[in-house]
Every structure is written in C-alpha cells, then in structure tokens.
Amino acid sequence: MSAAMDAPIHASAPNLEDLQTIIRDYLHEERFEKVRTLLDTMHPAEIAALMTGLGSTERHYVFDMTSEEVQHDVLIELEEPDQERLLDRLEDERIIEILHNLESDDATDVVALLDEPTRERVLQASEQKDREELEELLAYEEDTAGGLMALEVVTVFENKTVHDGIEMVRTAKEHGHEDIHYIYVIDRNKTLKGRIAIIDLMLAPRSQSVLEILDDEMIVIQRDTDQEEVAQIFSRYDLIAAPVVDEDYCLIGRITIDDIVDVMAEEAEEDIAKMAGTGEETVSERNLLITIRARLPWLILALFGEMGGAFVLSQFEESLTTLIVIAFFIPTIIALAGNVGIQCSTIVVRGLATGDIHSNRMFRRVGREVVVASVNGLILSILLMLVVYLWKGDWVIGIAISLSLISVVIVSALVGSLTPFLLKKMNQDPALAAGPFITMTNDVVGLTIYLLITSSMLS
Amino acid sequence: MSAAMDAPIHASAPNLEDLQTIIRDYLHEERFEKVRTLLDTMHPAEIAALMTGLGSTERHYVFDMTSEEVQHDVLIELEEPDQERLLDRLEDERIIEILHNLESDDATDVVALLDEPTRERVLQASEQKDREELEELLAYEEDTAGGLMALEVVTVFENKTVHDGIEMVRTAKEHGHEDIHYIYVIDRNKTLKGRIAIIDLMLAPRSQSVLEILDDEMIVIQRDTDQEEVAQIFSRYDLIAAPVVDEDYCLIGRITIDDIVDVMAEEAEEDIAKMAGTGEETVSERNLLITIRARLPWLILALFGEMGGAFVLSQFEESLTTLIVIAFFIPTIIALAGNVGIQCSTIVVRGLATGDIHSNRMFRRVGREVVVASVNGLILSILLMLVVYLWKGDWVIGIAISLSLISVVIVSALVGSLTPFLLKKMNQDPALAAGPFITMTNDVVGLTIYLLITSSMLS
Incomplete structure (x- = not known):
C-alpha cells in the first residue's frame, strides 16, 4: 500500500x-x-x-x-x-x-x-x-459552452462495432486523454447520433454494432449556451459529461463535470462578491491596487448615495433641532431597512439564478415578501415602542417612531423584492440588487419616510 | 433520433x-x-x-x-x-x-x-x-461522509481476475445500480486494497489478476469527515467518485460527484443566507411561518444592536443640538462603515472556507485589509470634504467629518477582517461575521468614533 x-x-x-x-x-x-x-x-x-x-x-x-x-x-x-x-x-x-x-x-x-x-x-x-x-x-466566448469544452472526444462511426469502439478508447488513452466517460457515435458528416457509456461498451458483445447499444436520448449542449446555464443543466440532470454540438448538430467537443464544479464555485463567488461590493476581486488576489480598484466604485456609490440621506435630513433640520430624539433612532431605522431589503433581495436573486423563482410570478413573490416583512415589522415595532417608552417615558414618541419603522420595513421589502425582477426584465444582472445598491436606496427612502411620519406626528 | x-x-x-x-x-x-x-x-x-x-x-x-x-x-x-x-x-x-x-x-x-x-x-x-x-x-450525521454515501459499491476480492470483475459489474447493473465508475478490490476482511476504473477494466486482458491493474494511490474518505471538507477534496482532486472507509480501512460505501454538486450548492446557499440574515430559509420555502421565523432573529439582533447606536447618540445630545449638521452625515458614516466591514469580512470568510486564506496568516491578512481600506478611506475622505465644503462653505466642518470618516473606515476594516479569524479560533462559523452582525458592530463603533472626533473638533 x-x-x-x-x-x-x-x-x-x-x-x-x-x-x-x-x-x-x-x-x-x-x-x-x-x-x-x-x-x-x-x-x-x-x-x-x-x-x-x-x-x-x-x-x-x-x-x-x-x-x-x-x-x-x-x-x-x-x-x-x-x-x-x-x-x-x-x-x-x-x-x-x-x-x-x-x-x-x-x-x-x-x-x-x-x-x-x-x-x-x-x-x-x-x-x-x-x-x-x-x-x-x-x-469562443470564455463563459459559454464553447469556452468551457475540450476538443478531446472519442468518436466512432455508426457502421462500426463495439470492438472498434474499444480500440478507439485504447488509442485515445494511449495518447493521454483523460476523463473518458462516453464514446460518441457520429455519421460521415460528424453529426452526433448518440453516445455509449464505457460501462455499456465493456458489457456488450464485441461484435455487436454500436448502433444497437447507443443511447440517443442524451443531453446535448449547444456551443453558445451560457456557462451558468450549462452548470444548471449538469446539476439538474446529474451529468458527469456532455457533448457540445454546433448548429448542424455536429459534435465539436465535450464538457466534463470538473469544469462545471469550477464554474459553480465561480458563480457563487460572483454572487457573493456582488453582495459584498468587492467587484471582480478574487480571494487569492495579491495585487493591492487591483483590490483597491475593485472595491472603490461601490464605496463611492455609497458615499454619493448617502449624500441623498444627508440632503433629506437637512430638509428636516427644524424638527431635528427641536426634537433631537428623532436623530437617535436614525441608525435603527437605516439598519432595519437595510436588513429587510437584503433579506428579500437575496432570496429573490438566488431564486431567479437557480430557476426556483420564475420571473412571470413576480407579483405573487413580491406579495409574499411584503407579508413576511409586515409580520416581522409589526413585532419589531412593538418591541421598539416598548424600548422607547421605557427610555423616554413618552408613548407618543414611541408610537410615532414605531409607526414609521413598520412603514419603512414594508417599503424596504417592496423595493428589495421588486428590484431583482425589474433588473432581470431590463436584461441586467439581478444580483446587482443584493448588494450596496439596494441598501443605499432603502437608506434614503427609509429616512424620508421616517422623518415625514415622525416630524408630522410630533410637531 | x-x-x-x-x-x-x-x-x-x-x-x-x-x-x-x-x-x-x-x-x-x-x-x-x-x-x-x-x-x-x-x-x-x-x-x-x-x-x-x-x-x-x-x-x-x-x-x-x-x-x-x-x-x-x-x-x-x-x-x-x-x-x-x-x-x-x-x-x-x-x-x-x-x-x-x-x-x-x-x-x-x-x-x-x-x-x-x-x-x-x-x-x-x-x-x-x-x-x-x-x-x-x-x-450517521447527515453532514458527514457517512451521511452522504451510498452503500451500493461493486467489489471484487483480490484473488480474482478482470473477467470476474466485469461479471460483478454486470450483476450490479442488472440489479439497477447506477453511476458505477470504479470497482473496488478488497481482501477477506473487506479491507480496501485499491480501485480499478471501468475503462481500465475494459481495456485489460480478461484473464489478468485484478491486483495487477489496481490503483492503490486513490483518495479515500473517512466516514466521519465533514461534508464541506469532502466537497473540498472532490474539487481539489477533480474526483467523480470516492470510496468511504471506517477506522479499520474497511470499505463501507462510496460518494459520487452528483451528491457533491448538491453539497456545494447547499454550502454556497448557507454562506449567502448568513450574509443576508435569512437563516435556514431555502429559496423554495413555501411556509410563511418558517420564513418569518428564519428572518426575525437577525432583525431583532439588529434592533437591539442599534439601540447601542441610539444610546451613543444620546450621549452627544448637546453637540448634536448645537451643530445639527453632524446628524446629517450619520447615514454616510454608517453606510461606509458597513460597506467596508462587509467587503473585508466577506473576502476573509470565503478565503477561510475555500482554504485560500490560512488561519495562521491572520496578521498579514488583516494588515493587507487595513492598507486597502486606508487608501480607499483617504480617497473617500477627500471627496466628502469637498462635498461638505461646497455645501456648507466651511472647511473646519469638512475636515472634521472627513477625518472621522477615514478613522471609521480603518476601524471597520480591522473589525471586519479580524472577526472571522477570531470566530474560527473559537470554533465558531466564520461566516457569521459576514452578515448583519458585523454591520451592527461597525455601526455602533463607527458612530462613537464619528461623534467623538466631530464633537471635540467642532465644539
């Protein structure tokens, strides 16, 4: 051993x-x-x-x-x-x-x-x-089936026997080809007729025609298919390898599961990077400048977005000065608007990516998110009202702040769940909605609602 | 066709x-x-x-x-x-x-x-x-190799021939076994001696002994290995199947790549759920109550965390009332502290999960994150100073707010990159640091720094 x-x-x-x-x-x-x-x-x-x-x-x-x-x-x-x-x-x-x-x-x-x-x-x-x-x-485009595939395929013409197929495999192996799971049966024009798993080739009588044992219901990938879709197909059908064809159904290559595993890791990484606002930065990036450049745009976006928040606050200068307690709960309102928005947008973004949420069921999904947020918003509002009452001893302030909290939470859920659908309809990447962008929007919208409600109720 | x-x-x-x-x-x-x-x-x-x-x-x-x-x-x-x-x-x-x-x-x-x-x-x-x-x-625990494996393995004793091996495969296939990529060679005690790929079985002379063609340098999984580690092993070595053994090196099952693909999707989903604060909720969850219960704890955590923010603000009531402009930039400070913290923590969490960042290189990594944050913080501060000056026409306010911004950004980078390492050292899941928890901490810490600097410089 x-x-x-x-x-x-x-x-x-x-x-x-x-x-x-x-x-x-x-x-x-x-x-x-x-x-x-x-x-x-x-x-x-x-x-x-x-x-x-x-x-x-x-x-x-x-x-x-x-x-x-x-x-x-x-x-x-x-x-x-x-x-x-x-x-x-x-x-x-x-x-x-x-x-x-x-x-x-x-x-x-x-x-x-x-x-x-x-x-x-x-x-x-x-x-x-x-x-x-x-x-x-x-x-080929790097992120398509053509960009993923290898050209090393073992093929056998349709008029050949199992014995011939085995010899083709032997030759390919001697040439150093790896990961041979199937041989592909083609006609004189290289049109794909079907495939034979190595195990079936081994178990068949050597003199049998390949046509008799081929599987023609296999899953075939078109060369221009996006790699994320290729990964979904591999995952859905539990594939370990698939043939790639051109428009004429000619066999041009094959994709194996090890490449798909890399694609899946890459796509998950990309989604997470969008949530975190780290751009194209990879975990193993060593160049400081690349890291800085990848992160800066998101921060500048946040900086200017939050200027909107500063502007909104300046519009309520009088209310704030006379009742400074309103300012104390700005972080609370912003944090909850942000959290609820990210909860909703992340679930919708993931669902759209995996296919578990269909884009034509937008209203049902948004409705569901708003219901969930309303229930949680109600619970949070009651808690906040109690805290404010215990601290300030004033029910009116507590009620005003709680009322605005539940409104902010509901609107954030609406924005968070609707945005990914809208981005998808506009052919943009829905994942953009799961990061700093949605947080910023919800901050500004939430602040406005909060200040409108509290200042009008408490003035 | x-x-x-x-x-x-x-x-x-x-x-x-x-x-x-x-x-x-x-x-x-x-x-x-x-x-x-x-x-x-x-x-x-x-x-x-x-x-x-x-x-x-x-x-x-x-x-x-x-x-x-x-x-x-x-x-x-x-x-x-x-x-x-x-x-x-x-x-x-x-x-x-x-x-x-x-x-x-x-x-x-x-x-x-x-x-x-x-x-x-x-x-x-x-x-x-x-x-x-x-x-x-x-x-077996559900998330270990034992919980992932199937018992259907094709085995052959070490004194058998290739012909015997092929017949074992034939029998297994007739019994409906799927995904047979290897046969495993064992001795009388079921101790694993090696494996033979189906392709090698097919190409070998039928009368050859299995011992002559077996591969004994294969990768073997212990039954108590955590599923995330199993997935890393499959991904690192590009495996499509691996044998699972017990303490005595007896073959007890096998794991195939399709299960690993599911594990990888599940683990990515879990990380994303931790970032979004959606708990154990799956994308296809239909039960409203389960969704509500999964999300509420994170929101309550945020609510009470941000009470810390409200408390900090109340300590600076006087400065705020006399110089209300300080309040206008609270959302800006909080948003940037949050964004920088999440950027750092997410990269470290991913790196620790994939093995690209080693836990014994903590100081080097944290140092790198702080350098990146300092450069970006400097750029943001200059931008913010210009904006404040153009708006308020006062350099001192601009300088005070900018100075506190860069301090907040650096501290957030420190907290964001350090926390995942510390959680790992305490045997907690580092991914907890990539979500609402880190944002909340940075909000409160950032607010305190901001108010300390601005109120002392501007009073």
Missing part, C-alpha cells in the same frame, strides 16, 4: 500548513534535494494548494523544483493571479511544452492569460495541431 | 414555463390523459422542475399522474419542503416501494423527512435488506 493511502486524506488541510512550514525551512537552509523529494510524493493539486500559502519567491522556487512531468497539472490548479505571475517568469519553450501536455480546454485557459506578444510568439512556435486547437477554442 | 434529442436541451428553461401553462390548462379542463402523455416524454428532473413552479394542488396531481416507475426519481429531485408535503399524502405502501427503488443514500434522505410514527411503520414493513441499509445510514 502506498504512502498516500496510509496517510488519511481527510487530514490533508492541516497537513498542508505543516508542509508549508517544512518547505519554507528547507528553502531557507537551501536543502533543495529535500524539497524535491517531498514534492515528488505530492499530488499536483496539493502542490498548488501549498504554493498558494507561500510568498512569491518561495512559490516560484517550489514550482521550479516540481518535476517537469507534473508542472502543467500544478499550473492549472493555481488561481489566476498566481498563474499569470508564474507564466511571466517562464520561457517560451517551457510554456509551449506545458501547453502541449495540457488538455485543449486547460491549454486555452492558460494561453488566454498570456500577454499579446507572448501569446503570438507561443502560438507561432507551437506544433501545428496544438496551434489550430488553441485558435479554435480561443475564438 | 428521439424527440428529446431534436429539442435542443439548452432551451429547456423557457420551455418549462410554457409547459407549466399547458399542464395547468389541461388540468383545468380535466384532460388528464393529455397530462399523462406529456409527462411520459419528460425527464424526472424536468417533471420536478415543472412541479416547483406549480401550486400545491396542481403539484400533487402532476405527481400522481407521473408513471410509477419514475416517481422515485421525481421525488428525489424536489426541494425538501415539497418532498415533505408530498410524502405526507402518500400511503405507507407507496413510500416503501419508492424507498425500495431508490439508491440507499437517496432512500435515507427520504426516510429522514418522515415523521417519527410513519418512519417506524415504514421501516417495520420494509424488506429486511432495505431496513438494515436504511438503519445503518440513518445512524
């Missing part, structure tokens, strides 16, 4: 931090042979995870000491900013070799990271087959 | 809304045969998606009209609240049949949804083998 098997893999996360310390020490003491030996026992994905936690000099040392046979696998497991930095340091020859060793979809992702002149040089110097594949895949 | 293939699947989402309208019309006109014919052409996952968009009576009609052979597949694709409601209406006999048709992991999830008395009755009336499997799996 191998070492990798003896070590319980479920403990890999803590082990990695220990490994980092060990490697850092070895590097410091210049015991490079030790580092090499250690890296040779590790999975490429583990090396990549290890590198993520290291400083940039150490990271480059580790990559250089990784066996050349797995460097391409390590590179592809790194986060984009780290990939870019590594590629910057590599010579053209090394990049060409790495591209040659990668499957076509991964190679395309790497080429896309190269700066224009390097990309030109590398493509020119690559083998003709590699270059043609890369140019074909680079032509 | 079948109908399913002619219809481009990538258009399934819009088609589904049309189908809903058609089915609703048919039901209304009591043309039940039409509904049945339509349902027979649909994939179970499509029927489930269709049902999600229907009212509860229509939903139950559609389920009843679905062919009994696929009802179990439809049930398992529904969201939990809909599953529960459906199960409530089914007779014990039907439930027992459905359980019998499901793979063991899915059957266990269904049994877990039954109320106690029904579960007892159903288990008692099930075939002995089904009952034993269910009781074994029910004993």
Whole structure:
C-alpha cells in the first residue's frame, strides 16, 4: 500500500500548513534535494494548494523544483493571479511544452492569460495541431459552452462495432486523454447520433454494432449556451459529461463535470462578491491596487448615495433641532431597512439564478415578501415602542417612531423584492440588487419616510 | 433520433414555463390523459422542475399522474419542503416501494423527512435488506461522509481476475445500480486494497489478476469527515467518485460527484443566507411561518444592536443640538462603515472556507485589509470634504467629518477582517461575521468614533 493511502486524506488541510512550514525551512537552509523529494510524493493539486500559502519567491522556487512531468497539472490548479505571475517568469519553450501536455480546454485557459506578444510568439512556435486547437477554442466566448469544452472526444462511426469502439478508447488513452466517460457515435458528416457509456461498451458483445447499444436520448449542449446555464443543466440532470454540438448538430467537443464544479464555485463567488461590493476581486488576489480598484466604485456609490440621506435630513433640520430624539433612532431605522431589503433581495436573486423563482410570478413573490416583512415589522415595532417608552417615558414618541419603522420595513421589502425582477426584465444582472445598491436606496427612502411620519406626528 | 434529442436541451428553461401553462390548462379542463402523455416524454428532473413552479394542488396531481416507475426519481429531485408535503399524502405502501427503488443514500434522505410514527411503520414493513441499509445510514450525521454515501459499491476480492470483475459489474447493473465508475478490490476482511476504473477494466486482458491493474494511490474518505471538507477534496482532486472507509480501512460505501454538486450548492446557499440574515430559509420555502421565523432573529439582533447606536447618540445630545449638521452625515458614516466591514469580512470568510486564506496568516491578512481600506478611506475622505465644503462653505466642518470618516473606515476594516479569524479560533462559523452582525458592530463603533472626533473638533 502506498504512502498516500496510509496517510488519511481527510487530514490533508492541516497537513498542508505543516508542509508549508517544512518547505519554507528547507528553502531557507537551501536543502533543495529535500524539497524535491517531498514534492515528488505530492499530488499536483496539493502542490498548488501549498504554493498558494507561500510568498512569491518561495512559490516560484517550489514550482521550479516540481518535476517537469507534473508542472502543467500544478499550473492549472493555481488561481489566476498566481498563474499569470508564474507564466511571466517562464520561457517560451517551457510554456509551449506545458501547453502541449495540457488538455485543449486547460491549454486555452492558460494561453488566454498570456500577454499579446507572448501569446503570438507561443502560438507561432507551437506544433501545428496544438496551434489550430488553441485558435479554435480561443475564438469562443470564455463563459459559454464553447469556452468551457475540450476538443478531446472519442468518436466512432455508426457502421462500426463495439470492438472498434474499444480500440478507439485504447488509442485515445494511449495518447493521454483523460476523463473518458462516453464514446460518441457520429455519421460521415460528424453529426452526433448518440453516445455509449464505457460501462455499456465493456458489457456488450464485441461484435455487436454500436448502433444497437447507443443511447440517443442524451443531453446535448449547444456551443453558445451560457456557462451558468450549462452548470444548471449538469446539476439538474446529474451529468458527469456532455457533448457540445454546433448548429448542424455536429459534435465539436465535450464538457466534463470538473469544469462545471469550477464554474459553480465561480458563480457563487460572483454572487457573493456582488453582495459584498468587492467587484471582480478574487480571494487569492495579491495585487493591492487591483483590490483597491475593485472595491472603490461601490464605496463611492455609497458615499454619493448617502449624500441623498444627508440632503433629506437637512430638509428636516427644524424638527431635528427641536426634537433631537428623532436623530437617535436614525441608525435603527437605516439598519432595519437595510436588513429587510437584503433579506428579500437575496432570496429573490438566488431564486431567479437557480430557476426556483420564475420571473412571470413576480407579483405573487413580491406579495409574499411584503407579508413576511409586515409580520416581522409589526413585532419589531412593538418591541421598539416598548424600548422607547421605557427610555423616554413618552408613548407618543414611541408610537410615532414605531409607526414609521413598520412603514419603512414594508417599503424596504417592496423595493428589495421588486428590484431583482425589474433588473432581470431590463436584461441586467439581478444580483446587482443584493448588494450596496439596494441598501443605499432603502437608506434614503427609509429616512424620508421616517422623518415625514415622525416630524408630522410630533410637531 | 428521439424527440428529446431534436429539442435542443439548452432551451429547456423557457420551455418549462410554457409547459407549466399547458399542464395547468389541461388540468383545468380535466384532460388528464393529455397530462399523462406529456409527462411520459419528460425527464424526472424536468417533471420536478415543472412541479416547483406549480401550486400545491396542481403539484400533487402532476405527481400522481407521473408513471410509477419514475416517481422515485421525481421525488428525489424536489426541494425538501415539497418532498415533505408530498410524502405526507402518500400511503405507507407507496413510500416503501419508492424507498425500495431508490439508491440507499437517496432512500435515507427520504426516510429522514418522515415523521417519527410513519418512519417506524415504514421501516417495520420494509424488506429486511432495505431496513438494515436504511438503519445503518440513518445512524450517521447527515453532514458527514457517512451521511452522504451510498452503500451500493461493486467489489471484487483480490484473488480474482478482470473477467470476474466485469461479471460483478454486470450483476450490479442488472440489479439497477447506477453511476458505477470504479470497482473496488478488497481482501477477506473487506479491507480496501485499491480501485480499478471501468475503462481500465475494459481495456485489460480478461484473464489478468485484478491486483495487477489496481490503483492503490486513490483518495479515500473517512466516514466521519465533514461534508464541506469532502466537497473540498472532490474539487481539489477533480474526483467523480470516492470510496468511504471506517477506522479499520474497511470499505463501507462510496460518494459520487452528483451528491457533491448538491453539497456545494447547499454550502454556497448557507454562506449567502448568513450574509443576508435569512437563516435556514431555502429559496423554495413555501411556509410563511418558517420564513418569518428564519428572518426575525437577525432583525431583532439588529434592533437591539442599534439601540447601542441610539444610546451613543444620546450621549452627544448637546453637540448634536448645537451643530445639527453632524446628524446629517450619520447615514454616510454608517453606510461606509458597513460597506467596508462587509467587503473585508466577506473576502476573509470565503478565503477561510475555500482554504485560500490560512488561519495562521491572520496578521498579514488583516494588515493587507487595513492598507486597502486606508487608501480607499483617504480617497473617500477627500471627496466628502469637498462635498461638505461646497455645501456648507466651511472647511473646519469638512475636515472634521472627513477625518472621522477615514478613522471609521480603518476601524471597520480591522473589525471586519479580524472577526472571522477570531470566530474560527473559537470554533465558531466564520461566516457569521459576514452578515448583519458585523454591520451592527461597525455601526455602533463607527458612530462613537464619528461623534467623538466631530464633537471635540467642532465644539
């Protein structure tokens, strides 16, 4: 039994931090042979995870000491900013070799990271087959099925036998193709006729025609389908691989579940980034300027949006000066308007993204959110009224503030649940409604309602 | 070519809304045969998606009209609240049949949804083998590898040949086992020796010993591993299936990628729910009371938290009354403190969850966040100073407010980035720091700083 098997893999996360310390020490003491030996026992994905936690000099040392046979696998497991930095340091020859060793979809992702002149040089110097594949895949939009797919598919003509199919698989495997789950049956025009799972190929008599055992009810992806939709299809139908076709139903590639897992993580990350107002920033971003630039627009938006709040307050200067207690509850009103708005908008945004909420059921959904907010608003208002009474000993102030709270909560629910639907109808990303934008709107609207009600009731 | 293939699947989402309208019309006109014919052409996952968009009576009609052979597949694709409601209406006999048709992991999830008395009755009336499997799996924590795994594994003893392995696969397939990607080689004690991919089994000479072609460097999951960690392992190593073992390294089950895809979606949903303060509410929750109860605690937390803000403000009553302009910028300060805090905490929470940020690099990370916030805070302060000057024509007020803004922003970054690390060290979920909790803390802290600086500079 191998070492990798003896070590319980479920403990890999803590082990990695220990490994980092060990490697850092070895590097410091210049015991490079030790580092090499250690890296040779590790999975490429583990090396990549290890590198993520290291400083940039150490990271480059580790990559250089990784066996050349797995460097391409390590590179592809790194986060984009780290990939870019590594590629910057590599010579053209090394990049060409790495591209040659990668499957076509991964190679395309790497080429896309190269700066224009390097990309030109590398493509020119690559083998003709590699270059043609890369140019074909680079032509697709990155976030479509075409941009996700690999060109490595095992195909067999419709007049062939199971035996022929098995030999095609054998050849593909000898050429280093990975993740072969199906072979695809095509006619002379490359039109897709169906697929055969490897397991069915194995269990069928070798002399049988492939046409007799093919599955023609498989799910097929069009090459221009958006990657989020591809992920939804994979998830809905529990797929591990799917063929990609062009307009003429010709087979042009295939997508595998490992790419979809990455897409799902990416899409969740994007939604969360929109909620947090962190823009395109990735978790592993190392460049401070990129981080600053990603976050600043949201903050400036908030700054100018809240100037609206300052303006609203200035309009009620007199009420505020004569009854300063109104100002005390500004943070409370704003916080609850914000929270209720985000609760409603987030649920609607998620539902629209997963397909659990249909855009033609807008009124029903908004109505539901308003009902929920009304009940919660009522409970909060009663609590707030009691607190204000206990503190200030004045029922009228308590009632005025509570009454405005429940109004603000209901309006926030309305704005929060309606906005994602409206953005979707205007072909904008509904997720924009789940972040700083909705909070800001609700702040200003909420403040206005609050000041109108309290100042008119208490003056 | 079948109908399913002619219809481009990538258009399934819009088609589904049309189908809903058609089915609703048919039901209304009591043309039940039409509904049945339509349902027979649909994939179970499509029927489930269709049902999600229907009212509860229509939903139950559609389920009843679905062919009994696929009802179990439809049930398992529904969201939990809909599953529960459906199960409530089914007779014990039907439930027992459905359980019998499901793979063991899915059957266990269904049994877990039954109320106690029904579960007892159903288990008692099930075939002995089904009952034993269910009781074994029910004993595991739901969110561990044991709770995720299925018991259906294809095994072969180490002294067998490739031919024997293929026959084991054939038998398993005839018994309806799905998603067979590997066969596992075990010894007499059920200790796991290695695995063979179906493709390698197919390509090997039939008379070869399984020991000669087995892969013993596979990744193995311990049964008590947390599901989030299992998902990280699948994602890191690009797995489509993995064996689960007990303490003695005996093979007890396997986990497949489709379950992991669900876990990933669930975990992303949970993080987002924590950010939005919507608790355990799922997007497809239909029960109003559950939604209200899920959201209320966060709102009450915010209400009482912001009472802290009201208290702080009341301490500065005099400054506020004499210089009411201070009150005008309360929303600005609060909004920016909140936004910066959420930006920092969200990035750290995500990084800790994905493993991209290591918990032993706390100071470096917090330092980075504070630097980013300082730069952005400086830019915002200058903008705010200009706005205040243009509005009020007074540099001193502008400088005082700007100075407090930059202080508030830096402190918010500190609180936002530090809290997730501290929660993790205290074995709490860091994601708690990405939601209403951090906003509230920053509101109160920010207000205090703001009022201290402005009132001392302007008095």
